[in-house]
Amino acid sequence: MAGHAAHNLNQTTDWGGKTSPFKISYGKIMMWFFLLSDALTFGAFLVALGFARYAAQDAWPIGEETFNALPFLGSGFPLAYVAFMTFLLILSSVTMVLAVEAGHRMDKKGVIKWMIATIIGGFFFVGSQAWEWSHFIHGTHFGRVELEDGSLANVVAGPNGKLKFGEIKSFEVIEAGHHYRSGQVLTSKDLDLDHEWQHAVVGGHIHGNEIHLHDGSVARINKEKDENVRLLVKKTGGKYKIGDAIDGEEAVNMYYGAFNNGTPTKVVYGANMTENEYGPKTYANLFFFITGFHGFHVSIGVLINIIIFINVLMGTYERRGHYEMVEKSGLYWHFVDLVWVFVFTFFYLI
Amino acid sequence: MERDDVYEYSLDTHHSEEEGKAVRKKIYLVTLILSVITAVEVMLGMYVKNDGSVTWNTIKALFIVLTLVKAGYIVMVFMHLKDENKTFRNFILVPYFIFMIYLTFIVLYEGHAVGHALQVYGAH
Secondary structure, X not given: OOOXXXXXXOHHHHOOOOOOOOOOOHHHHHHHHXXXXXXXXXXXXXXXXXXXHHHHHHHOOOHHHHOOEEOOOEEOOOOHHHHHHHHHHHXXXXXXXXXXXXXXXXXXXXXXXXXXXXXXXXXXXXXXXXXXXHHHHHOOOOOEEEOOOOOEEEEEEOOOOOOEOOOEEEXXXXXXXXXXXXXXXXXXXXXXXXXXXXXXXXXXOEXXXXXXXXXXXXXXXXXXXXXXXXXXXXXXOOOOOOOOEEEHHHHHHHHHHOOOEOOOOOEEOOEOOOOEOOOOHHHHHHHHXXXXXXXXXXXXXXXXXXXXXXXXXXXXXXXXXXXXXXXXXXXXXXXXXXXHHHHHHHHXXX | OOOOOOOOHHHHHOOOHHHHHHHHHHHHHHHHHXXXXXXXXXXXXXXXXXXXXXXXXXXXXXXXXXXXXXXXXXXXXXXXXXXXXXXXXXXXXHHXXXXXXHXXXXXXXXXXXXXXXXXXXXXX
């Protein structure tokens, strides 16, 4: 007697390597394995973020204070932009899954429609990330200031409303240099006043109300008053503790007092790989690394989607009898969305 | 070229017009759920102050739970993992979760100890 099992097992298929124990096609299994390894990489990045954060303790920046700007509208909108980006990526994930669904019905027109939407969503997301990086690198109008005792403080909105950096109206030249004549009034038409100002602040070229411009001329600064300035201590230098807040006139005096006697490098604007205005060096490095690696994945995803889209247009999958390639690129695209959900929580929210 | 030596699983996923309708309905429902969760997260992030209090720590835990819920919907519905073979599903998820929970615990514990050491002995 051959036994019970012989009846149920088909020798040619079940033991001949012709079926998958998982009942899933080879391509999809391999995509899942790739995504699993990629998930380990991203998991390691986020765990490393957790390590840096726990080690830095109170010095770590708060998401809604760092990311509170919108294009054209300035600051004062905590998390709005990153929420928009998250929503964008979720929507493009939805259009992708709709393309996969259309593929299951062999609906070529539907696949084309939803894949176009997905690709556009991907481009918008990468573009948004470019803006976010640009804003992160250039920083705020005030930057981070080092106080007299060596404490580091950020400038945030005080208790009475929105923080406003008084607009720099013009520079009135009082001593001629290589370029500018004495008595000339330089406005934003002549040069980038904000850029010139930040350059002078970092270089220690501001004395009282006078600025030394790059051509050697000296000018009087015509600047509006700042509003609702609060200095929030982020790193202690002895006199001030982390979390100390200085408001009003005193805050303004301390801020300008840090550099307007010609002391250089008391203010840091924006971020680079060695220093940043937001918090510890690791913070900016991890921001560039994690969102950069994710942005790279999105870019690759857009590229893959375009290639698959061209194949859909050419009817490759119509002839093949199934749209599984759309499903596989879809898996990758959803994974990118999935990673962003975690980056959103651990980098921006918590 | 037709091949008779492999089973073509790719064709198993085909579905009819009516089934498609049900699938799409589910997709729109999940879209709504994901959007609402994201909106709630952003609102909480905007209006609850990050001050290390008990309230904030509760919100923090809630963020993690909501994130896992979102991730669950994306993986199970959008990536169709729920429709795959149960063995395959566990094959992907279980080892990953065991490893990540272990890694997270050990690295955060270590990070905390390093942070404490820096506070006590200084950064140099």
